[in-house]
Amino acid sequence: MKKKLNQIAIIFLIFISSCGGGGPQLPSIEDGSIQAPFTTTLFKPNAIKLNDASTYYSSACNNPSFQFLIPTKINEDIYTDFIAHFWCDTGSPAEYDTEPTPDALVAYVSDAYGEYKIDNINVFGQINPKLGGASRKYARGDINNDGKDDFAFAINWEDGRASFDYKSMISNYAEPAVLLSNQSGYEIIKLGIKDWGHSVQIKDNKVFFAGHSSQVFEFINPGWNDISDNYPSLSFASFLLYDDYIINSERNGTSQGLELVKNNEVISSIMIEESFKVNFESWNNTGSNNYSQLGVYNIRGENYFDGMISEMCRKGDIIVATINASKLKSGEIIEGGYYSESDTTPVVIFSFYEIHDENLQELDINIINEEINHNFNFIDCMDVNNDQQKDIVAQVFSQQWNDQDNNKGIPEIYINDNGGYFNLDTSNWPSYSLSDDSQGYLHDVDDSNTQDLVVFPIKINSSGNIEIYITNKNITD
Numbered sequence: 001m002k003k004k005l006n007q008i009a010i011i012f013l014i015f016i017s018s019c020g021g022g023g024p025q026l027p028s029i030e031d032g033s034i035q036a037p038f039t040t041t042l043f044k045p046n047a048i049k050l051n052d053a054s055t056y057y058s059s060a061c062n063n064p065s066f067q068f069l070i071p072t073k074i075n076e077d078i079y080t081d082f083i084a085h086f087w088c089d090t091g092s093p094a095e096y097d098t099e100p101t102p103d104a105l106v107a108y109v110s111d112a113y114g115e116y117k118i119d120n121i122n123v124f125g126q127i128n129p130k131l132g133g134a135s136r137k138y139a140r141g142d143i144n145n146d147g148k149d150d151f152a153f154a155i156n157w158e159d160g161r162a163s164f165d166y167k168s169m170i171s172n173y174a175e176p177a178v179l180l181s182n183q184s185g186y187e188i189i190k191l192g193i194k195d196w197g198h199s200v201q202i203k204d205n206k207v208f209f210a211g212h213s214s215q216v217f218e219f220i221n222p223g224w225n226d227i228s229d230n231y232p233s234l235s236f237a238s239f240l241l242y243d244d245y246i247i248n249s250e251r252n253g254t255s256q257g258l259e260l261v262k263n264n265e266v267i268s269s270i271m272i273e274e275s276f277k278v279n280f281e282s283w284n285n286t287g288s289n290n291y292s293q294l295g296v297y298n299i300r301g302e303n304y305f306d307g308m309i310s311e312m313c314r315k316g317d318i319i320v321a322t323i324n325a326s327k328l329k330s331g332e333i334i335e336g337g338y339y340s341e342s343d344t345t346p347v348v349i350f351s352f353y354e355i356h357d358e359n360l361q362e363l364d365i366n367i368i369n370e371e372i373n374h375n376f377n378f379i380d381c382m383d384v385n386n387d388q389q390k391d392i393v394a395q396v397f398s399q400q401w402n403d404q405d406n407n408k409g410i411p412e413i414y415i416n417d418n419g420g421y422f423n424l425d426t427s428n429w430p431s432y433s434l435s436d437d438s439q440g441y442l443h444d445v446d447d448s449n450t451q452d453l454v455v456f457p458i459k460i461n462s463s464g465n466i467e468i469y470i471t472n473k474n475i476t477d
Contacts, residue, residue, distance in 0.1 A: 042477075043430055043453070043469045048445070050116045050466035053084065053106040057464070059128045060102035061088035065459050067135050069466060071443045072149045074123060074185060078447040079110035083123075083151070083179070083186075086460070087134040093160040094288045096168050101159040105129040107185065108466075114446065123185030132190060133157050133174035137378075141202030143219045148181035152207045154197035163282070164290035172196050176209040180219075191217050191224060199234065203241045210234035232264060240312040240319065245355065247319060249309035254295060256308050258321070258353065260360045268359045272297055272307070276335040280305065283341045296333050299323060303333045305344060309351070313381035315390040318363065319353040320381055322394075346375040350392070350414075369423035371412055375399070376439075384442055384451045385476040389416040397458055399437045407431070409438035409455030409467075415476060424476065429453065430469045436461045442475075450474050 057064050064086035074081040087103040107123035108116045120127055133155040143150040155174040162168035173194035179186040195211030202208070206227070209215040214234040218225045235248035246261040250269075257271035274295035281291050297307035304325035311322045326344035333339075349372050352363040380393040394412040408431030413424040432438040432455040440455035445468055453469040 040472050042428075042473060042475065043471055047430065047433075048114055048116070048468040048470065050082070050108050050468070051118075052460075052464040053086075053104075053108075053118055054460075054464060056106045056118065056120065056128065057086040057104040057460070060086060060104045060130075063460050064088045064102075064104070065134075066439075066457050066464060068138060069454065069456050070138065070140075070151065071445070071454070072151075074107065074109055077110055077112040079112075079114050080443060080445045080447075081110055082108040082116075082466070084108065084466075085131060085135050085153075086464075088159065090160040094162050094286060096171060097157075097161040098171050100174065101133045101157040103130050103133060103135075105131060105188075124188065125185070129188055131155055131177045131188065134159055135177075136198050137200050139200045139202040139207075141204070141207075143178070143202060143205050143207060144180060144221065145205065146181055150181050150202070151179040151186075152200045152202055152209070153177045153179075154200040154209060154211070156195075156197045156211070158196065160283075162288070164288065164292070169196065173211075176200070176207075176215060178207060189224075191215070192226070192228075196236075198236050199238050201239065201241050208234055208239070208241065210236050210239055212236065233261065237308055238310050238312055238321075240314065242314060242319070242355070247312065247353075247360075249312070249321075251295075251308060256295070256297065258309060258360055260355065260358070262358070268355075270353070270360050270362055272299075275303060278305070278333060278336060279338045281338075281340040286340065286342065291338060296335075297325070299325065299349060302327070304347065305333070305339070311377065311379055313379055315381040315392075317354055318365075319355075320379065320392060321351045321353065322376075322379060323349040323351055324377075325349070345373070347372045348374070348376055348394070365420065367414055367421040367423070370414075370421075371423060374407065374412055376412075378441075380441065382442070384413060385415065385474050386449065387416075387476075389418075391416045392421065393442050395439055395441045397437065397439055398432070399458070400435075407438075407440075409440035410453065411440055411442065413442070413475075431455065432457070432467060434463055434465065436463070446470055 068085045070083045071080045084106040087101050109119040110116050136154045139152045155177050156172050157174050158172045175190040176192050178189040192215040197211045199210040205219045207217050214231050216228045216231045218227050238249040240247040248259045250259045254274045255271040259266045260268040275298050277293045279291040280294035296303050307325035309321045310324040313320050326346050352365045374396045376394045376396045378395045381390050384391045392414040396407045396412050398407040410426050410429050414421040415424050437458040439458050442451040445452040450471040452471050456466040
């Protein structure tokens with residue numbers, strides 16, 4: 001009887017297969033049993049690996065910080081190419097230094113099969129290209145209107161050298177830099193005067209740099225015009241170009257927050273007054289007993305050191321901002337007390353704003369399971385799951401010393417759920433395979449319209465390998 005049923009099943013399958021497409025896939029039948037339908041996994045089983053660029057960054061130092069891995073398109077295949085920037089810590093922390101921070105640029109170029117090679121000669125025209133210091137932030141745009149991404153960098157020499165007096169602060173100054181696209185790759189351009197570069201934005205053919213001064217340049221082929229006088233007040237901490245407005249993160253006296261600027265005038269602001277002051281020794285003054293007064297701010301009912309907005313992105317009409325602060329590892333912060341950065345652990349808190357009738361307004365937006373104890377510098381406002389709503393991706397630093405769960409390079413992903421947000425469960429995602437401190441972000445590397453995971457080390461210890469985990473489907477399916 002069983003043999004006869006098997007024969008009937010085989011005849012039925014032959015009939016279905018001869019009818020052509022259009023019908024649903026049937027479960028497989030084998031030895032009279034019905035198997036469960038195949039389920040597509042989120043990630044492909046094997047990562048694409050980009051090899052350690054030690055031959056290139058070793059000209060600067062053997063253990064640099066891996067500041068950026070910038071996705072871009074250099075050649076014509078479907079795969080994303082990458083530009084990496086490395087820079088080196090000083091060998092004599094908290095001491096005066098006038099030498100440039102050593103750094104290195106590396107171009108990873110793909111082929112049609114998803115393999116990568118380093119090709120500095122064709123991309124930059126030299127084997128060991130440099131930006132001229134440590135990069136703090138970068139901005140993306142099309143400055144020369146050739147349809148290719150250009151990049152501008154806020155550059156400084158803040159590598160751990162002294163910064164407790166005017167003379168040593170000046171030694172942290174460096175020239176702003178631009179990677180301007182050309183036919184084969186990029187030209188490295190230095191602009192303006194040296195400054196402690198920290199923030200940067202691009203708008204059309206204009207590049208905006210902020211440090212201890214504001215510098216703005218307009219590209220009109222084949223050269224640059226200095227139009228800094230038109231923009232005298234760009235925030236060192238962070239600024240955002242928003243239509244005709246500039247939104248500055250500011251500290252004025254004992255208060256800090258956001259200012260809305262139009263035609264070089266502050267037309268609206270939201271400021272928080274500090275609770276009290278303490279004496280604080282920063283990381284690059286460790287052991288020097290050079291304390292500076294630092295404000296303590298009450299945020300959501302808790303006292304934090306500093307507490308200033310350090311990054312912003314625009315999500316439609318909403319401004320997403322991150323408040324970077326730090327808290328004591330144990331105990332309460334006491335007014336007038338003496339503290340070192342080594343006594344603290346960083347926190348990052350999201351806040352939301354909008355402009356209504358030329359007034360800044362803070363929004364009450366809920367994030368379910370917001371993780372404030374993971375440290376990060378950069379966020380992306382992007383639609384990660386193709387639902388036409390921009391989400392938030394926090395490029396978390398996964399650090400061994402942090403008592404919180406180590407993300408191993410996986411970013412914190414906050415999915416937009418009709419105006420609110422929830423923290424996406426990534427506990428089953430692949431992570432950076434090495435034990436080194438790591439970081440990562442999402443990017444559609446293979447042009448499949450789904451976001452892939454890119455992870456790499458924060459600092460080169462054992463290796464500078466890069467791992468890319470390609471997705472088979474939407475990350476929220």
